[in-house]
Amino acid sequence: GEDVEQSLFLSVREGDSSVINCTYTDSSSTYLYWYKQEPGAGLQLLTYIFSNMDMKQDQRLTVLLNKKDKHLSLRIADTQTGDSAIYFCAEMAPGRGGYNKLIFGAGTRLAVHP
Amino acid sequence: DTGVSQDPRHKITKRGQNVTFRCDPISEHNRLYWYRQTLGQGPEFLTYFQNEAQLEKSRLLSDRFSAERPKGSFSTLEIQRTEQGDSAMYLCASSPGLATNEKLFFGSGTQLSVL
Numbered sequence: 001g002e003d004v005e006q007s008l009f010l011s012v013r014e015g016d017s018s019v020i021n022c023t024y025t026d027s028s029s030t031y032l033y034w035y036k037q038e039p040g041a042g043l044q045l046l047t048y049i050f051s052n053m054d055m056k057q058d059q060r061l062t063v064l065l066n067k068k069d070k071h072l073s074l075r076i077a078d079t080q081t082g083d084s085a086i087y088f089c090a091e092m093a094p095g096r097g098g099y100n101k102l103i104f105g106a107g108t109r110l111a112v113h114p
Numbered sequence: 115d116t117g118v119s120q121d122p123r124h125k126i127t128k129r130g131q132n133v134t135f136r137c138d139p140i141s142e143h144n145r146l147y148w149y150r151q152t153l154g155q156g157p158e159f160l161t162y163f164q165n166e167a168q169l170e171k172s173r174l175l176s177d178r179f180s181a182e183r184p185k186g187s188f189s190t191l192e193i194q195r196t197e198q199g200d201s202a203m204y205l206c207a208s209s210p211g212l213a214t215n216e217k218l219f220f221g222s223g224t225q226l227s228v229l
Contacts, residue, residue, distance in 0.1 A: 004156070031215050042118070042205055042220035043157065050215075088156050092216055095162060096170045099145065100216040104156030 004105035006089055011111045018076040020108045022089030027070065029091040033102065034063065034074045037086045046074075046087075076110075084112045118221035120206050126227045127196055134192045135224045139208030146189050147218060148181055150174065151203040160204075163189060164211070196228045 003025045012018045024032065030051050035043040049056045049063045049072070056063045062075040076083055086107040095101040119138040127133050139146050144165050149157035160179070161171045165186035175181075178196075183189040193200055203225050207218040 033217075035220075040222075042120075042222040043207075043218075045217060045219065048215070048217065090156075099162065099164060099169065099211075101147065101159050101162060101170075102157075102216060102218055103159070104149075106154065106156045 004089055004091055004103055006087075006105040006108045008106065009109050009111070011113065012079050014079060014081060014112055014114050016079055018074075018079045018083070018110055018112075020074045020076075020087050020089075020110065022072040022074075022105055024070050024072065024089070024091040024103075026091055026093055026103075027067075029093065031092045032063075032065065032072050033090040033092070034061075035088040035090060035104075037088065037107070039085075043088060079110075079112050081112045081114075084110055086110070118206055118208050118219055120204075120221035120224050122224055123222065124225045124227075126229065128229050129198060130195055132192065132194045133196060133226065134190055135204055135206075135226075137189045137191070137206030137221060139187070139189070139206070140210075140219055141187075143208035143210050143219070144186065145209040145211045145216075146183055147207040147209070148189070148191055149205040149207065149220075151205055151223070152201075157205055160191075193226075196226075198228045201226055201228045 033048040034046045060077045089105045090102040146163040148160040151157045163183040178194045203223040205223045207220045
């Protein structure tokens with residue numbers, strides 16, 4: 001079955017880079033996603049990567065995908081206090097009826113300190 | 115377009131009572147999902163609609179849970195005879211239904227507390 005694992009907590013200093021790691025199990029996943037959740041809020045889609053790509057950059061965000069090891073990472077450059085949140089990795093998995101559903105990890109809580 | 119809207123934001127109920135939540139997806143999104151999130155966990159898939167058709171229900175969705183999307187627009191999730199274990203954040207998401215890239219847009223959720 002599908003399973004997504006993440007480290008639970010990361011603490012970084014403001015201005016440093018943050019790297020959040022994720023492993024997934026479904027090798028047929030064609031898309032992988034990063035979502036951000038702030039306290040009391042829903043999930044916000046940050047970025048995604050297609051499985052035939054190794055890297056995707058979007059402003060301060062860099063996604064790296066190692067498909068062989070089923071490892072995904074999210075790098076946030078110049079981390080700010082506003083980046084403090086929970087970050088969820090998700091893989092796309094097949095559902096019934098020809099659609100796809102997302103399977104989420106437990107989330108990594110990022111704490112940014114001065 | 116204001117995004118996915120969920121109502122209420124918070125619900126406190128006593129064990130054994132019935133509760134109903136509403137989700138209004140982004141207009142013209144034909145796919146609608148319900149997820150449940152407990153403290154310290156990621157969202158867990160509950161059920162999915164393609165227009166008004168409910169195509170999949172997770173094993174997490176016991177007989178006490180029912181979801182509808184009668185006209186293919188808004189959806190409701192009802193929990194009958196609530197139990198303390200039902201306490202969680204219930205998240206709704208919608209998707210435009212592009213076949214290959216399932217980008218889900220989430221609402222802010224309904225936080226349910228069962229006393």
